[in-house]
Amino acid sequence: MSEKLKLALYWAASCGGCEIAVIEIGEKLLDLIEAADIVFWPAGTDFKYKDVEAMPDGYIDVCLFNGAIRTAENEHIAKLLRKKSKVMVAFGSCAHEGCIPGLANLTDRQGVFTRAYLETPSTDNPACALPQTLCTVPEGELELPAFYDTVKTLAQTVKVDYTVPGCPPVAEQVWKVLQTVISGDLPEPGAIIGADSKTVCDECERIKGEKKVKRFVRPHEVIADPERCFLEQGIICAGPVTRAGCGRPCIHALMPCRGCYGPPDGVDDQGAKLLGVVMSLIDSEADPQEVERLVNEIVDPVGTFYRFSLADSLLQTVKSHGE
Amino acid sequence: MAMLLSKQLDPAFKDEVMAEPGGEHLLRCYSCGTCMATCLVRRVNSEFNPRRTLRMVMLGMREQVFSNPTIWLCSACDACYPRCPQDIHISELMGAIKNIAMREGYEPPGPVAQVDELACAGCGMCVMACPYEALTLVTKEVEGQEDRVSQVNKYLCMNCGVCAAVCPLSAVHVEEYSNEDVLVRMQAGGWLTDKDRFPPDQPRVLVFNCNWCTRTESDWAALSQFPPNVRIVTIPCSGRVDPQFILLALTEGVDGVLLIGCDPGQCHYKQGNFVAQGKMHLFKHTLGQMGIDPARVRFAQTGFDQRGRLPALIEQMVEDVKEQVLVGAAAS
Numbered sequence: 001m002s003e004k005l006k007l008a009l010y011w012a013a014s015c016g017g018c019e020i021a022v023i024e025i026g027e028k029l030l031d032l033i034e035a036a037d038i039v040f041w042p043a044g045t046d047f048k049y050k051d052v053e054a055m056p057d058g059y060i061d062v063c064l065f066n067g068a069i070r071t072a073e074n075e076h077i078a079k080l081l082r083k084k085s086k087v088m089v090a091f092g093s094c095a096h097e098g099c100i101p102g103l104a105n106l107t108d109r110q111g112v113f114t115r116a117y118l119e120t121p122s123t124d125n126p127a128c129a130l131p132q133t134l135c136t137v138p139e140g141e142l143e144l145p146a147f148y149d150t151v152k153t154l155a156q157t158v159k160v161d162y163t164v165p166g167c168p169p170v171a172e173q174v175w176k177v178l179q180t181v182i183s184g185d186l187p188e189p190g191a192i193i194g195a196d197s198k199t200v201c202d203e204c205e206r207i208k209g210e211k212k213v214k215r216f217v218r219p220h221e222v223i224a225d226p227e228r229c230f231l232e233q234g235i236i237c238a239g240p241v242t243r244a245g246c247g248r249p250c251i252h253a254l255m256p257c258r259g260c261y262g263p264p265d266g267v268d269d270q271g272a273k274l275l276g277v278v279m280s281l282i283d284s285e286a287d288p289q290e291v292e293r294l295v296n297e298i299v300d301p302v303g304t305f306y307r308f309s310l311a312d313s314l315l316q317t318v319k320s321h322g323e
Numbered sequence: 324m325a326m327l328l329s330k331q332l333d334p335a336f337k338d339e340v341m342a343e344p345g346g347e348h349l350l351r352c353y354s355c356g357t358c359m360a361t362c363l364v365r366r367v368n369s370e371f372n373p374r375r376t377l378r379m380v381m382l383g384m385r386e387q388v389f390s391n392p393t394i395w396l397c398s399a400c401d402a403c404y405p406r407c408p409q410d411i412h413i414s415e416l417m418g419a420i421k422n423i424a425m426r427e428g429y430e431p432p433g434p435v436a437q438v439d440e441l442a443c444a445g446c447g448m449c450v451m452a453c454p455y456e457a458l459t460l461v462t463k464e465v466e467g468q469e470d471r472v473s474q475v476n477k478y479l480c481m482n483c484g485v486c487a488a489v490c491p492l493s494a495v496h497v498e499e500y501s502n503e504d505v506l507v508r509m510q511a512g513g514w515l516t517d518k519d520r521f522p523p524d525q526p527r528v529l530v531f532n533c534n535w536c537t538r539t540e541s542d543w544a545a546l547s548q549f550p551p552n553v554r555i556v557t558i559p560c561s562g563r564v565d566p567q568f569i570l571l572a573l574t575e576g577v578d579g580v581l582l583i584g585c586d587p588g589q590c591h592y593k594q595g596n597f598v599a600q601g602k603m604h605l606f607k608h609t610l611g612q613m614g615i616d617p618a619r620v621r622f623a624q625t626g627f628d629q630r631g632r633l634p635a636l637i638e639q640m641v642e643d644v645k646e647q648v649l650v651g652a653a654a655s
Contacts, residue, residue, distance in 0.1 A: 198444045231448075241491045263491075264492060267567075275606060278605075279605055282597065300612070
């Protein structure tokens with residue numbers, strides 16, 4: 001009898017939603033454990049880093065790595081797990097493209113610290129204490145993982161074999177991915193798994209608009225028509241530039257697509273593409289001032305168009321080159 | 324000049340055109356030719372001649388009008404409309420003639436947008452973006468499966484490329500200006516990736532120039548005079564630009580990107596310049612928010628009556644970018 005598959009799961013800079021997404025497969029977890037040994041999973045099992053360090057290289061068959069690379073610890077474990085794993089999977093939007101943590105790339109370490117530890121209304125920090133990498137206390141020296149200026153994706157840090165998109169990947173797709181992993185019938189390295197090839201719009205049942213947009217609104221500002229395309233109603237929906245496969249839970253909850261499954265094949269920069277799409281829908285009767293007004297209605301363009309993909313975007317590359 | 328026999332003419336033709344919506348004011352035309360002097364289409368096709376077409380309609384030259392392939396070229400930019408002393412809405416008149424021709428089975432000869440139905444997701448963005456309502460969504464069988472796809476009406480499409488710029492899956496193509504075509508022109512000769520070819524006082528500037536902004540021979544001549552650090556890519560309309568093109572150039576270290584479109588109200592494709600203005604304005608906001616100097620990107624417009632402005636706009640951009648690059652080089 002062949003040996004059981006050895007599976008590792010890890011979380012770096014993430015919210016924990018991807019862990020829940022794995023738990024969400026429910027009783028199929030029992031099928032998973034039947035087919036595979038989980039050799040490392042901080043959120044679910046009691047293994048330590050030293051256990052991983054003790055493994056021979058390539059010991060783990062498949063590692064599902066969620067979370068972005070924000071700190072030195074994230075990077076260290078990513079590199080360690082890469083060495084110990086035959087197949088490395090970027091699991092979920094943070095590992096894939098930076099996701100919400102990646103939006104911190106609008107600023108840097110100093111900016112993040114100032115906001116989080118000094119400025120937020122709920123902060124009570126009269127001594128203005130900020131996290132230090134090294135700190136001496138009577139008991140000795142304490143060390144925190146270094147906090148980087150820029151959030152990176154997993155693929156910007158180590159070689160990634162497969163990517164599972166989604167914030168988080170939906171349970172149905174998680175189980176499909178696990179089945180693929182268990183069967184060993186993996187596609188060519190570099191592939192996106194647990195998703196479809198076209199866009200969210202391809203599957204969306206909403207009635208497609210043929211009208212121009214006269215006004216942009218945010219979802220909380222209007223009661224949207226539940227039958228009609230969001231974009232036609234002036235609500236920015238990332239559906240046209242987002243890979244399909246999620247089953248559209250947001251659309252069914254009467255919210256526009258936010259873009260968490262990332263761009264489809266052929267789109268290099270999800271944000272720039274969406275920006276171009278949205279601006280092509282504006283009303284033809286517009287005069288130049290009207291165009292400016294429409295543009296100014298879009299608050300926070302980076303957060304709107306690059307909500308999930310900023311760390312992996314061309315925009316990020318341009319910024320990094322300038323530094 | 325061929326002899327015209329009156330028995331071959333159709334005296335009712337002018338009434339037919341005048342009965343068609345848009346054709347009402349045909350007889351106001353006294354063939355002054357002001358429309359021709361203004362017409363942008365004549366820049367690329369001197370055979371196109373609205374004055375002659377209207378006169379031929381009045382003379383009843385039905386067959387000759389319909390079989391002339393240039394009648395389809397009017398893009399309803401309406402550059403001529405404000406100049407016509409008789410207040411004739413010539414694009415609507417041309418539209419009336421095209422409508423009758425269509426019913427009679429004549430077809431426009433020019434290239435139109437093509438949809439790759441297998442790649443199309445049926446998102447309808449091209450439908451919403453098209454200035455001519457030339458695209459619609461239809462449900463049809465594609466490779467044995469019911470699918471919702473975009474469909475081009477070849478009578479309405481003017482091949483401006485606004486649809487190709489918007490399509491997320493590169494499923495809509497316009498001849499000579501597909502994404503690949505534009506990228507090839509940006510990169511030709513290794514211009515995009517060869518970062519070290521030019522010294523700091525010769526910054527790399529990429530210019531996307533709307534075809535219709537180049538209005539005079541002297542403008543065309545001036546464009547060919549720019550040094551190799553300035554790369555000019557001509558596109559059918561400023562609305563054809565996908566912001567991804569610009570980002571791609573910036574990631575390759577291009578110092579500045581200039582998009583030139585027509586003045587407000589003078590777009591050859593009705594509203595492509597508004598689309599471009601919106602994209603560039605929002606794109607600059609995005610760059611600024613990200614901490615990238617928005618001055619590296621510029622949208623400039625030029626019009627009918629601004630002869631020589633086009634090369635001046637490019638020179639200005641190159642000068643401004645050079646200053647920034649030199650300041651940056653001195654600071655580092």
